[in-house]
Amino acid sequence: MKNLNICIDIDGTITDPYFWLDIANKYFNKNVTIDKVTEYKVDIVMGVTRDDYYDFYDKNKFKMHNDNVSLRENAKEVIEELIKLNNIYFVTARDKDLKLLTYSYLNNNGIPYDDIFVLGTHYKVDMARKLKCDIFIEDSYENALQLSENGFKVLLIDTNYNRKPLNKNIVRVLNWNEIYELIKETLLCSKAI
Known part of the structure; x- marks a missing residue:
C-alpha cells in the first residue's frame, strides 16, 4: 500500500512556467x-x-503543449522517487482534446504516474476529492486557493505570477528538491503518529 495520494498539475508545475x-x-x-x-x-x-x-x-x-516543452529542474527525478512510496496523479486543466498529447508528453519525457486526468476546466476540487488527495502540487494561485479553501494541502511552486498572500493550507516552494524534502518530512511525521 502506498503512503500518500499526490496530485500534480502539469503546465508551469512540472514544465517551464513561461513555456507559452x-x-x-x-x-x-x-x-x-x-x-x-x-x-x-x-x-x-x-x-x-x-x-x-x-x-x-x-x-x-x-x-x-508539445513534447519539446522543457521540464523544471529535478521534476522528473523527484517524481521518480515519490512514486516509489506514493500514488502520483496528474490533474490538469488542459482542454480535453489535449488528452493524447498529455499522455505523449509525460511518456516521452519518462515521467512516471499512476493516472492522468485532463479536466478541461480549472476547477480541480472534485477530482482532488475523488482521488483522496493528500497533497496537491500547483502553480496557479487561484487553483491553490480554491483547493486549500476546500481542505487540501497545497504546495505552490514559485513563479512571478503567483506571489500573493497564502493561507494556512498553502506552502510556497521554490523548486522540486524542496517539494521532495517537504513530502519526505510529511511521511516521517505521519509514521511517528
Missing part, C-alpha cells in the same frame, strides 16, 4: 519578458481581450 511566452509574443506582436509575467492569465499579461486569447489558444494549443 515566445509563442504568445510572436502571435500578438509583443515583447513581454518573463519578469513582466506577474499575472496567471495570458490575456492580462499580453494586454489583449479574453476573446483574443481564446482565439490564440485554439490556434496554438497543440504547438504550445
Whole structure:
C-alpha cells in the first residue's frame, strides 16, 4: 500500500512556467519578458481581450503543449522517487482534446504516474476529492486557493505570477528538491503518529 495520494498539475508545475511566452509574443506582436509575467492569465499579461486569447489558444494549443516543452529542474527525478512510496496523479486543466498529447508528453519525457486526468476546466476540487488527495502540487494561485479553501494541502511552486498572500493550507516552494524534502518530512511525521 502506498503512503500518500499526490496530485500534480502539469503546465508551469512540472514544465517551464513561461513555456507559452515566445509563442504568445510572436502571435500578438509583443515583447513581454518573463519578469513582466506577474499575472496567471495570458490575456492580462499580453494586454489583449479574453476573446483574443481564446482565439490564440485554439490556434496554438497543440504547438504550445508539445513534447519539446522543457521540464523544471529535478521534476522528473523527484517524481521518480515519490512514486516509489506514493500514488502520483496528474490533474490538469488542459482542454480535453489535449488528452493524447498529455499522455505523449509525460511518456516521452519518462515521467512516471499512476493516472492522468485532463479536466478541461480549472476547477480541480472534485477530482482532488475523488482521488483522496493528500497533497496537491500547483502553480496557479487561484487553483491553490480554491483547493486549500476546500481542505487540501497545497504546495505552490514559485513563479512571478503567483506571489500573493497564502493561507494556512498553502506552502510556497521554490523548486522540486524542496517539494521532495517537504513530502519526505510529511511521511516521517505521519509514521511517528
